[in-house]
Amino acid sequence: MKAKDRLIVALDVDSRDEAMAIVRDVGAHCGLFKVGMQLHNSAGFSVTEEIMALGYPVFLDLKFHDIPNTVGKAASVVSRRGVKMFTVHAAGGQEMLRRAVQGAQEAQKAQGSGTAGVPLVLAITVLTSLSQGVLNDEVGYGGTVEENVVRFARLAQAAGVPGVVASPREIEPIRAACGDDFVIVTPGVRPTWAATNDQARVMTPAEAMEAGASYLVVGRPITAAPDRAEAARRVAEEMAEGLARRVK
Template sequence: MMDERERLIVALDVPSFEEAEKIVKTLGDEVIFYKVGLQLYTSAGPQVIKYLKELGKKVFLDLKLHDIPNTVAETVSVASSYNVDMMTIHTFGGFEMMEVAQKRAWKPDGNQVILLGVTILTSLDQAFLNDFLGVDRNLKDEILQLASLAKSAGLSGVVASPNEVRDIKLQCGEEFIVVTPGIRPEGYDSMDHARSASPKEAIIMGADYIVVGRPIVQSDDPLKSAREIQEKIRNGLSQRP
């Protein structure tokens, strides 16, 4: 059974290894799972992954890969060799890209990396889908289509906003993992996330994992903030239908 603390993924959205290290030390045993995104990975590279794994932490490598199938597959293979636990590729890369990437998502110990498809970024809305991409479809319907495509390609789950979790679970099954970014505690500015929710709301809606960055990382007391969010997660789990 999953340790409830694993459901909180703290986004290390900081520019240097030193800053990431400081946050991890501050949070101690309260946080098990960390997200390493483009900014930190560009700055620190595999060093930060090695550091986290040596501490017994889980790593979500969020690079949102989107390229030709072979390039993405080879990149997934290299990242998997670092023993990351979870990583992302874009569903817009298409079925073939996702399928070949999934086949390369294996750790050295023989365990599979949780490979997730990014659907529509939480910073985007219906107007972007219609006006910029020229897609004449409801935003939720488009996300459900992308989630189904990801499942057909063999992916373990998707990244989507809390608003779509229930529908994705109904369509793709309860075992299909949904990771939700754009999580903001009550009273916290949603900032650049157009589709956000509180930690408790996201868990009640069925999210398997929630990603929280600035509300913890930029807090005056990161450990206190993390503990409060963990409590919200526990409350949300107790109120699930």
């Protein structure tokens, strides 16, 4: 897989027109587009379908977190719609996670597309905006960020979830705990030439890929750039540098 195929561009915008302009600008320079709550709640599922109709895979980041039955049915719905990846919160517990995987698998089986068409279920560990102090003092979790991320990753893996979303700072301990085949999708990535914005635990694209990330999610450094295509190319180049160092 080429470095650019591991780049997920986040469409964190308010409208279908804004999103599709970004898709047109950078579609040739990335692997997937992320549709999150902001765009989904503004434009509905139709924008995801429009992106997929152009041949681009979609990472649907709605972070399902509810009772197991509800999450399982939601997983089935989005799987039938053809998304490549979607997210659930690991904090929902093992049964909820298990039902999400089952919902995805059963939806694809019903459509006759086999296991190759099953979307990648990803468990949210600790949001990249959360610092150590916020995690302990406000959210109320004991232990370090790293300890909580690894605990959630192990929980997800035990439930049959094939991967997690985690900051680049926790890639290496997740790899050590869950193995080389476990998928790690990494937001909180900022090139040296971009601002960190509201991310608390960041790395450069090269550092994150060298550390063992499977995919990187990048938003504003690309979508807010004067030349989006050039920004995406620069990020992919940095990712390729990190991958080259990782395989040596």
